[in-house]
Amino acid sequence: MSSSATKDIIAIGGSAGSGAVLRTLVADLPADLPASIFVSTHIPAHSPGILPEFLAAKSRLPVTQAVDGQPIERGHIYIAAPDRHLLIMGETIQFGAGPRENMVRPSIDPMFRSAALSFGPRVVGLVLTGMLNDGAAGLHAIKSNGGTTVVQHPIDAEVDQMPLAALEAVEVDHVVSAADLGRLLTNLAASDAGPHRDQPSDDLRLEVEIAAGARLGSAELRKIASPTAITCPDCHGVLSEMRGSRPLRFRCQIGHAYTAETLAAHGGELDEAIRIAMRVMEERVTLVERMARDARDTGRPAVAELYEARALEYRRYAVTLREAALTSLHFGRSSRFQDV
Numbered sequence: 001m002s003s004s005a006t007k008d009i010i011a012i013g014g015s016a017g018s019g020a021v022l023r024t025l026v027a028d029l030p031a032d033l034p035a036s037i038f039v040s041t042h043i044p045a046h047s048p049g050i051l052p053e054f055l056a057a058k059s060r061l062p063v064t065q066a067v068d069g070q071p072i073e074r075g076h077i078y079i080a081a082p083d084r085h086l087l088i089m090g091e092t093i094q095f096g097a098g099p100r101e102n103m104v105r106p107s108i109d110p111m112f113r114s115a116a117l118s119f120g121p122r123v124v125g126l127v128l129t130g131m132l133n134d135g136a137a138g139l140h141a142i143k144s145n146g147g148t149t150v151v152q153h154p155i156d157a158e159v160d161q162m163p164l165a166a167l168e169a170v171e172v173d174h175v176v177s178a179a180d181l182g183r184l185l186t187n188l189a190a191s192d193a194g195p196h197r198d199q200p201s202d203d204l205r206l207e208v209e210i211a212a213g214a215r216l217g218s219a220e221l222r223k224i225a226s227p228t229a230i231t232c233p234d235c236h237g238v239l240s241e242m243r244g245s246r247p248l249r250f251r252c253q254i255g256h257a258y259t260a261e262t263l264a265a266h267g268g269e270l271d272e273a274i275r276i277a278m279r280v281m282e283e284r285v286t287l288v289e290r291m292a293r294d295a296r297d298t299g300r301p302a303v304a305e306l307y308e309a310r311a312l313e314y315r316r317y318a319v320t321l322r323e324a325a326l327t328s329l330h331f332g333r334s335s336r337f338q339d340v
Helices: 018-027 051-056 108-122 136-144 161-169 178-189 202-212 217-221 260-265 267-297 301-339
Strands: 009-014 036-041 063-065 076-079 085-089 092-096 123-127 148-152 174-176 225-231 238-242 249-252 257-259
Touching: 009 018, 009 108, 009 178, 018 036, 018 051, 018 178, 036 051, 036 085, 036 108, 051 063, 051 076, 085 108, 085 202, 092 108, 092 202, 108 123, 108 136, 108 202, 123 136, 123 161, 123 178, 136 148, 136 161, 148 161, 148 178, 174 178, 225 249, 249 260, 257 260, 267 301
Parallel strands: 009 036, 009 123, 036 076, 063 076, 123 148, 148 174
Antiparallel strands: 085 092, 225 238, 238 249, 249 257
């Protein structure tokens, strides 16, 4: 690949509703586009991978599913493969078998970070329609390393959560409708990338290595994050809050990563766990109270007092669980109101 300092690395991330936007976008790109395009969307692990064929029908550029280790070529569109992060490592594509981020693999954030690490100001990052906020942290990394940031206009998006999250996390360079994305990217690809920034941070390098599959561990995690009282939904280990991150993010020592919004969206799982615990505790109260009555009826007052004390302890636990349930319900309602 040529080393000319133009904006020749275009990384695109999307989720719900992004297929139609991508088809419109690629149809507007010229056959001689002087850039490489990388696309990562949220696809199931066992997906048949039909997006390349879907886009190729409208594209003047070749569209293929990415292959691990293949060299990058200009004028080519590479689509992320199922169950692997698409990483842009120097002049080649690398598949990342690292932990899921925001509950998905491929995830948009690792692709954006890898592009920022390898190419700095040569990168154009684009966030399309989708739910929650995957892509926002990665777009922030692109911006911080001198790249150009683009977001599909939220009003134009089928699902506006990802575009809105990106706009909250980054001072975006361009916000445009789906119909104008192809023309904008064509113009950006022919423009000067500008001067290189300082060397990428060690934090960015470490997160790219995690996505690639490097072992993390608690010692390495402490370099970039601080432990919290929150547990990982995947492995139930301790989550640590990433320092200086936009948006707010967490990682466990295995490497699973979540934005705060993604964790909040899984509040239903917490509600169900609390309900189960409440039912178990209420059953224990009923059983122990019955055992206390039986002990008194059979002339064993000391045993009855023991069971009555245990029943009182269980009732206190039950009250604590009810308070937790009310807090969770209130938090869930507040989150929904904020999303409206």
